[in-house]
Amino acid sequence: QTSRAPAISVSAESCIPAGLRLGPVPGTFKLGKYLSDRKEPGLKKKVFSSFCFLCVPSRVKMTMVTPVFQVRMVRGELVDEAGSSALEWIGLIRAARNSQEQTLEAVADLPGGQIFYRALRDVQPGEELTVWYSNPLAQWFDIPVTATPTHDEKGEERYICWYCWRTFKYPNSLKAHVHFHCALSHGRPFLHHDH
DSSP states (O other), X not given: OOOSSSOOEEEXXXXXXXXXXXXXXXXXXXXXXTOOXXXXXXXXXXXXXXXXXXXXXXXXXXXXXXXXXXXXXXXXXEEETTOOBGGGTGGGSEEOSSTTTOOEEEXXXXXXXXXXXXXXXXXXXXXXXXXXXXXXXXXHTTOOSOOOOEEOTTSOEEEEOXXXXXXXXXXXXXXXXXXXXXXXXXXXXXXXXXX
């Protein structure tokens, strides 16, 4: 989640077993900073190289394409088509908008330690890899761990920022907004509601 460049979808080419750890995640960790309520529109395209913003053919309009970056298990390690390890492409994995689409969770062995991604369940071939914070890691970064939905006039679930009243379609979009973007929440601790 490093920029607003064309979205890339990282998907499994083979089954990824539950519990598999990837990482550590290099660089500054800002998972969800660019999370949006909407998925990028358009076709998916198989891409054969790491960091492939320049690999998509020039005849393809990047605004209408979501390139697919496939990874597979080789001798117990998750690699891309070129055989590169997770360190080369782990930053391309998108933030999950909700728990239903989440396949990985971000974890750390110690508060403030290196961050890894762990498969929450067996990930099937063709399934996209998406990640969100584990509850302990979210608490360490002061990211909300819960989001309670309300319902709009059409009966659809919506998530409302309790600081600025902006509405979101997905819970993790709200959590990312509160942590990274809401000007009214900065400088105030997150309001934890225990149920």
